[in-house]
Amino acid sequence: MKDDPVLGPLGVGEFDERVYRLLLRRPDLRLPDLADTLETGGARVRHALARLAGLGLVRRTAPGRYEPAGPEAALGSLVERRRLEAQAALAEVRATVTEFARVYQAGRLRTDPGSLVEVLSGRDAVNRRVDELTRSVATHLWVLDRPPYLEWADGSPDTNETEFAVTREMMARGVEVRSVYCPESMERPGRFEVLVRLAGAGERSRMLPSLPFKLRIMDRRVALVPLVGGVYDNIVLIRASGLLDALIELFEAYWERATPLVDAPPSAPEGPSAEDLLLLRMLKAGLKDEAIARQLGVSARTATRRIASIIERLGATTRFQAGVEAAARGWLR
Numbered sequence: 001m002k003d004d005p006v007l008g009p010l011g012v013g014e015f016d017e018r019v020y021r022l023l024l025r026r027p028d029l030r031l032p033d034l035a036d037t038l039e040t041g042g043a044r045v046r047h048a049l050a051r052l053a054g055l056g057l058v059r060r061t062a063p064g065r066y067e068p069a070g071p072e073a074a075l076g077s078l079v080e081r082r083r084l085e086a087q088a089a090l091a092e093v094r095a096t097v098t099e100f101a102r103v104y105q106a107g108r109l110r111t112d113p114g115s116l117v118e119v120l121s122g123r124d125a126v127n128r129r130v131d132e133l134t135r136s137v138a139t140h141l142w143v144l145d146r147p148p149y150l151e152w153a154d155g156s157p158d159t160n161e162t163e164f165a166v167t168r169e170m171m172a173r174g175v176e177v178r179s180v181y182c183p184e185s186m187e188r189p190g191r192f193e194v195l196v197r198l199a200g201a202g203e204r205s206r207m208l209p210s211l212p213f214k215l216r217i218m219d220r221r222v223a224l225v226p227l228v229g230g231v232y233d234n235i236v237l238i239r240a241s242g243l244l245d246a247l248i249e250l251f252e253a254y255w256e257r258a259t260p261l262v263d264a265p266p267s268a269p270e271g272p273s274a275e276d277l278l279l280l281r282m283l284k285a286g287l288k289d290e291a292i293a294r295q296l297g298v299s300a301r302t303a304t305r306r307i308a309s310i311i312e313r314l315g316a317t318t319r320f321q322a323g324v325e326a327a328a329r330g331w332l333r
Contacts, residue, residue, distance in 0.1 A: 010078045011055065019048040020057055023068045031064040118237040119227070126235055130216075130224060137170055137218050142251050143179040144215040147187060148226065160194040171202045178204045180251075180258045182211045183287050192282055192295040199262040206258030207285045215247060223247045261285060272331055276310050280326055283307065283319060 005014045012020065022037060023029065031049070035042040049066050052058040057074050058066045068074075120126050134141070171177055177198075186192050199205050216224040223244050227234040238244050262281060272280065282292050293303035307319070314329075316322040326332045 007075075010075070010082055012057070013048075013051070015044070016048045016051050019045060020052055020068065023058060023066060024071065027067050031066070116239045116241045117243070118239075119234065120237060121234050123233050126233060129237070130235070133218055133222065133224070134166065134170075134216075137175050138173075139175060139219050140217070141170060141175055141177045141219075142215075142217040142248075142255075143177075144211050144213070144251060144254060145179050145181045146184045146211045146214050148214070149188075160188065160190050163191075164194050164198060167198055167203060168201055176204070177202070178206075178255060180206050180208055180211065180254050181261060181285075182208050183285070183291055184210075186282075186285075186287055186291050186295055189294045189297055192285070192287070193278060196262055196278065196281065205261040206255060207261045208254060208258045209286050211254070215251060217244075217248060217251055220244075220248060272310070272326075276313075277331065279306060279310060280323075280332055284323060284332060 005017050007017045007020075008014070018038060019034060022034060026033075026037075029037065031045060032042060034049075035045045038045065049058060049060075053060060053066070055074075055078060056069060057078070058068050061067050120129050167177060181195065185195075195203075195205055214226050218224075221240055221244075223238045225236050225238065225247070227236055238247065279292065279296075282295060287295070289304050289307065290300050292307070293300040296303060296306075298306075311317070311319065311322040314322045314325040316325050323332065
């Protein structure tokens with residue numbers, strides 16, 4: 001057994017560890033014998049034994065006599081206790097990070113207001129920064145979604161499956177994803193179906209007829225807004241400030257006005273097929289025939305024919321009547 005001290009992280013002092021090691025080797029030694037072997041005073045050894053007993057490493061069996069507890073159980077318990085204490089301490093520190101950041105940003109606002117707003121220019125710089133921020137989201141991602149869209153930093157396009165994989169990975173890490181979409185969000189073929197899958201995986205998604213601009217709020221500490229509508233080559237990054245607070249309030253206002261993108265699955269036994277349900281959801285979301293055709297990967301004429309078919313199946317003459325009947329049957333809410 002090496003004599004180099006190793007139990008310091010468990011709260012065991014160097015001399016106390018020497019006493020403990022000696023007692024492990026010679027459990028028959030009484031307190032005076034321990035003091036003689038260590039060439040020190042009995043009082044010092046007695047205090048060391050008291051501290052070791054407090055840690056559960058030794059126990060007093062008779063006046064002047066101690067025996068060590070089983071090292072595997074005693075030290076294992078002490079290691080676990082220290083681990084939990086360290087976790088609790090780190091959790092407390094982590095809980096104060098946001099407050100520290102708020103104080104820090106407030107100080108910067110007073111001394112250097114310009115540092116709270118960062119303008120990113122150039123497609124490569126924008127893609128790289130947005131990708132970096134998106135993949136580092138820890139708690140919240142709130143989105144007002146409409147074009148324009150980016151490419152990922154590695155040059156790959158922002159495809160449906162890329163979006164699904166990245167968003168699903170964030171939600172698996174415990175990130176709350178809330179998104180408000182509009183019909184313009186569905187320009188990419190097949191995206192509506194992907195958003196339905198994401199809703200099933202845990203994304204909280206809603207729909208509005210229109211949105212004024214694109215917005216991403218990350219962890220309630222930074223927001224991204226394109227400077228020019230329809231172009232993602234120049235964006236402004238806004239850090240903790242009154243402006244960020246206003247954007248958060250704006251997102252909440254649009255969120256409250258929006259309606260859920262996906263209803264609960266129909267309970268009626270004669271419910272629609274999966275394809276018909278998808279079509280009904282797109283109609284409810286306000287998508288026009290051309291947009292629905294893009295999502296389904298069919299011609300506008302085919303999409304119109306399928307819409308007419310489901311309206312006829314519901315015994316309705318207008319889209320509005322079809323929506324009322326679908327809700328009455330429990331197909332939609």
